[in-house]
Amino acid sequence: MKKALLIVGLIIVVVVAAGGVYFWRAYQKFMMVETIVVDPRLTIYIGCGNSIVLTSEDGSSALIVDTKMKGAATSLKSFVKAKNITIVNTHSHFDHVGGNALYPQATIIAGAYSKNQWEEDGNKFSRYPDIRLAPGEEKIIKIDTETVHIYNTGRAHTGNDVVVYLENRKLLVTGDLVFHQWHPALVAQSGTNVASWMRVLDALSGKYQVRTLVPGHGMVTNQSALTAMKDYFGAVSDSVGNKNKQAAVKEKYKDYFAFPGVFGFNNTLKYIQQERK
Numbered sequence: 001m002k003k004a005l006l007i008v009g010l011i012i013v014v015v016v017a018a019g020g021v022y023f024w025r026a027y028q029k030f031m032m033v034e035t036i037v038v039d040p041r042l043t044i045y046i047g048c049g050n051s052i053v054l055t056s057e058d059g060s061s062a063l064i065v066d067t068k069m070k071g072a073a074t075s076l077k078s079f080v081k082a083k084n085i086t087i088v089n090t091h092s093h094f095d096h097v098g099g100n101a102l103y104p105q106a107t108i109i110a111g112a113y114s115k116n117q118w119e120e121d122g123n124k125f126s127r128y129p130d131i132r133l134a135p136g137e138e139k140i141i142k143i144d145t146e147t148v149h150i151y152n153t154g155r156a157h158t159g160n161d162v163v164v165y166l167e168n169r170k171l172l173v174t175g176d177l178v179f180h181q182w183h184p185a186l187v188a189q190s191g192t193n194v195a196s197w198m199r200v201l202d203a204l205s206g207k208y209q210v211r212t213l214v215p216g217h218g219m220v221t222n223q224s225a226l227t228a229m230k231d232y233f234g235a236v237s238d239s240v241g242n243k244n245k246q247a248a249v250k251e252k253y254k255d256y257f258a259f260p261g262v263f264g265f266n267n268t269l270k271y272i273q274q275e276r277k
């Protein structure tokens with residue numbers, strides 16, 4: 001009896017340790033920052049929530065899209081030397097806004113979140129934006145010769161998602177409207193609505209000419225990622241109530257990155273089922 005208990009105890013320890021290692025590896029992958037120098041003025045920082053930094057020719061001004069969180073936020077900050085900083089937050093989640101407080105002088109632009117919602121979604125470092133764009137509103141700013149479109153797409157991944165489009169470079173930063181080869185995070189508390197998200201993806205495909213697409217998570221890609229994201233939601237939606245279809249869709253997206261208990265095929269299916277009720 002004692003021996004049996006010991007074996008069961010050992011199995012539990014091994015399972016918990018393996019789960020811990022799996023979770024830790026996923027977290028490490030999530031937080032790892034990779035630097036992509038696009039040109040002398042523009043750098044993309046993949047990892048945590050993906051970011052870009054666009055600097056003026058004299059180095060005095062910079063646009064930062066999303067400030068990451070924790071160690072990734074500090075490491076992003078160390079690359080920014082400009083004095084005049086404009087930050088755009090694509091949305092309110094802490095992995096995209098958790099470095100805002102590191103830039104006390106910066107002007108922060110984001111969607112029109114209530115202060116409450118912003119604080120609930122973010123963390124103690126996610127300073128509330130100074131300029132808040134209403135759904136459908138587009139603000140255009142200049143960083144030297146680059147024309148920067150900042151556009152509130154309306155409700156999708158959250159209640160007020162914002163995209164940033166660099167007109168000359170034909171580069172679109174989507175925030176979490178696109179998880180590239182990742183299962184998406186769906187957060188009821190932040191207002192995620194898959195049906196509306198699919199409409200936004202459609203509208204974006206027609207709105208901007210995109211050569212380079214920086215997703216909220218996953219590697220840099222191109223315009224086709226908008227359709228791929230919509231197709232993913234379409235496939236999962238279509239499988240609701242049909243076990244065979246679900247197995248096929250799960251198999252199709254088996255290589256997409258999943259975060260244990262947070263996002264994955266089952267999370268997406270469950271969310272879409274709830275949304276339809």
Ligand SMILES: [Zn+2]
Pocket residue numbers: 091093157176185
């Ligand atoms: Zn998010």
